[in-house]
Structure formats: C-alpha cells, structure tokens
Amino acid sequence: MAEHRAVLSLGSNLGDRVATLDAAVRALDAIDGIRVLERSSTWESPSWHPDGEGLSPDYANIVVIVGTVLAADDLLDALHAVEDALGRVREERFGSRTIDIDVVAIGQLVHASDDLIVPHPRAHERQFVLQPWLELDPRASLPGHGPIAELAEYADGDAWRLA
Ligand SMILES: Nc1ncnc2c1ncn2[C@@H]1O[C@H](COP(=O)(O)OP(=O)(O)OP(=O)(O)O)[C@@H](O)[C@H]1O
Numbered sequence: 001m002a003e004h005r006a007v008l009s010l011g012s013n014l015g016d017r018v019a020t021l022d023a024a025v026r027a028l029d030a031i032d033g034i035r036v037l038e039r040s041s042t043w044e045s046p047s048w049h050p051d052g053e054g055l056s057p058d059y060a061n062i063v064v065i066v067g068t069v070l071a072a073d074d075l076l077d078a079l080h081a082v083e084d085a086l087g088r089v090r091e092e093r094f095g096s097r098t099i100d101i102d103v104v105a106i107g108q109l110v111h112a113s114d115d116l117i118v119p120h121p122r123a124h125e126r127q128f129v130l131q132p133w134l135e136l137d138p139r140a141s142l143p144g145h146g147p148i149a150e151l152a153e154y155a156d157g158d159a160w161r162l163a
C-alpha cells in the first residue's frame, strides 16, 4: 500500500507526562510501517470530560504526523500496542491515563468501522488537538469540518504551550 499521512493526538495526565510522550513517539517510530515525520511542541490543558473540565490532573498533549503504509484498522491496533507497552490501564472512558493515542485524521479519509471513526469525532472541538496541529500545518483541514484555523477560533477550552 502507498504511504499516507496520518495525524495522531497523544495525551498524558499521569506520571512523568513529557517522558511518556517522548517514549510514545520513539515507540511509534520503531514500528514497521510507521514513520514519525513531525512532532508539535507540548501543550498543556485542563482535563476535558463530558461532566466538566478540570476534574482530573491537567493533560500534556502533542500532535504527531506520521507516514504510514498500514491500513486504518491496523494503525489503530499499532497505537493500542504502544499504549499497552507504556503501561496504560483501560479503565473508565475519558478517565486519567498515562498515555492515550488517537487517530485524528488520515489524509482526507472518512472511515467508520466498529472500532475506528476517522476523522476522530471530537477532534474538531478540542483545542488540545487543534493548537498543536496548527503549529505543524496551519493550512490543514478536517474532512467534514473545514480548515482547522477556523475550527480553533470557535473551539471551547484552553491550551497553552508547555515546551
Ligand atoms: N479515531 C479514533 N482514534 C482512537 N480510538 C478510536 C477512534 N475512533 C474510535 N475509537 C475507539 O474508541 C475506543 C476508546 O478509545 P479511548 O479509550 O482512547 O477513548 P477516550 O480516549 O476515552 O475518548 P476520546 O476518544 O474522546 O479521546 C478505542 O478502543 C477505539 O476502538
């Protein structure tokens, strides 16, 4: 399969957040079929949860752009393997975690299987995704939602550069 570009969002709000993000980027790059092409700086934001913001420790988030020859569902499996290797425990939905890796977009693909929805259904409203992504690719657009520069003007919440 030809290589395509995928946008990934990585987040951590437990332990040494930046060290975990660094380890996740290295682990992604080490996978056969995935190459890390670009990495944003680290952004911090209050934890988002459907019940309210700031109920758990602040997150550190980055966006990474990878080139991959993996099919969408295989890419998700590879991300889960990295999460598992870095000690993620799957507990409650939207709960605290050492590492979370989401597929934000794969080129202009629109895809929905039982396990994977692309674009990510909440990415367009998350500053902790839009701000680091804007840093890497200010002209990017999210299929079905439009230019991320416009989405960032309306998205709720706050995110600030950590490093
Ligand atoms: N674009 C996507 N990226 C990652 N996981 C996805 C995506 N679409 C669907 N999923 C599914 O969502 C399930 C739950 O993922 P996860 O635990 O990361 O959710 P969450 O991080 O709590 O919430 P959110 O997805 O809002 O960040 C995964 O097992 C996966 O099958």
Ligand SMILES: Nc1nc2c(c(=O)[nH]1)N=C(CO)CN2
Binding pocket: 010, 011, 012, 045, 046, 047, 048, 049, 059, 061, 093, 094, 095, 100, 128
């Ligand atoms: N700020 C922020 N909040 C979150 C994040 C995240 O990456 N950043 N991930 C979550 C996983 O469901 C839930 N809440």
